[in-house]
Structure formats: C-alpha cells, structure tokens
Amino acid sequence: DVKVTQSSRYLVKRTGEKVFLECVQDMDHENMFWYRQDPGLGLRLIYFSYDVKMKEKGDIPEGYSVSREKKERFSLILESASTNQTSMYLCASSTDPPTGNQETQYFGPGTRLLVL
C-alpha cells in the first residue's frame, strides 16, 4: 500500500528556532514535494526534488530550504522560524517525470506547525 509519512502531526516552535520537517515515502518515487496550505490560499509549492541531492524552488521558497540525501527522504528546513510560517505543511511524492501518462501525487498526513 502506498505510504507517505511525516515526522509529526502537530508541532509548536518559537520564533527564531530552526525547524526540521521530515517526509519519508516507501514507493521508490523519484519526485518529492513540499507544500504549505493556508485558508483561502490553497496548496502552494515550496520546494520539490526530482532526484537525490537535487532540488528546485517552487512558488514560495523564501525562508525555507530542503535536503534530499536519500531517495525516500525529503526534509524541509525552516532556518529561523517566523510567525508567518504557521501553517499546515504537506509532503507528497510521485512517479517518474511527465510522460503524458496518468500519474498522481500521494500526500502525507500533514504537519500542523504553530510558531509562537
């Protein structure tokens, strides 16, 4: 069964702290993605990766970095957390790059982060 897991469901951090959000998938997918989801704004792509040690900026990368040292793991890092980074963070993975065939993104359960 397809599975994407995230290290925490709920997290509370203080302003200025360094925060690590971990995502692991067991489907041998090449592509992994980090989104944040906020009311009225929908899902917005922060960073994505097509391969180990490879990363691409999404639409809102400012204040974030990522790490992909192993194929199954994609980490999102908040170098210095701020209150405007309070959000729901969703990790996703998918199969090979576009070929025109059907593919889906499989989502993890999400991490609700509160920055005080």
Added chain:
Amino acid sequence: GQNIDQPTEMTATEGAIVQINCTYQTSGFNGLFWYQQHAGEAPTFLSYNVLDGLEEKGRFSSFLSRSKGYSYLLLKELQMKDSASYLCAVYYNQGGKLIFGQGTELSVKP
C-alpha cells in the same frame, strides 16, 4: 501566472447532484487532477483527465475541455460524507509539478 479558478464554497442537499467547476490557463497544459480533502486530512486522488470528455467513476465524474481551459467534477447521489474540500490541480508541461486551485468547500446538508 497559471491561475486556477474554482468557487470558494458550495452547498448542496443530500441525494442531489452538484457540479464543481474549474478554469485554468491552457498554455503548457498536460493534464488535470481532482482531489478530495476532508478537514484535517491529506488530499486524496479522485480523478485525472488529459483528453477531452467525461470520465465516470461511480458517483463521481470529471469532465475536461482542453480548448476552453475548463473542467468540472460532478458528484451524484450526494452523501453527508461528501462534505469536504475539492481541489482542482493542473499538471503543466514544465517539469512535473502541479498547480493547485484554492479548493471548493462543499457542504452537504440533510
């Protein structure tokens, strides 16, 4: 940009039919997804359309018109458990990422 537009919220009655529309920019279009997301949960895949026409899957159907940049999700025989957010996402030909609309919050009432 690649704006994906869908209504913010809709209300329908149990047992009825509801249609949720989505419009998008056509340049670079490579396919369109619909996801369902219950409150506090991750999105789950409903459908994928790449060719024009209607795809039916039980109570849910999805339609696509590539030339018009338009899709809809049709939900029949609505049940209370269908109350959720429905996300339209477009797959553009620029590296495999999905662009999501803001989602349509559907409330099903008795």
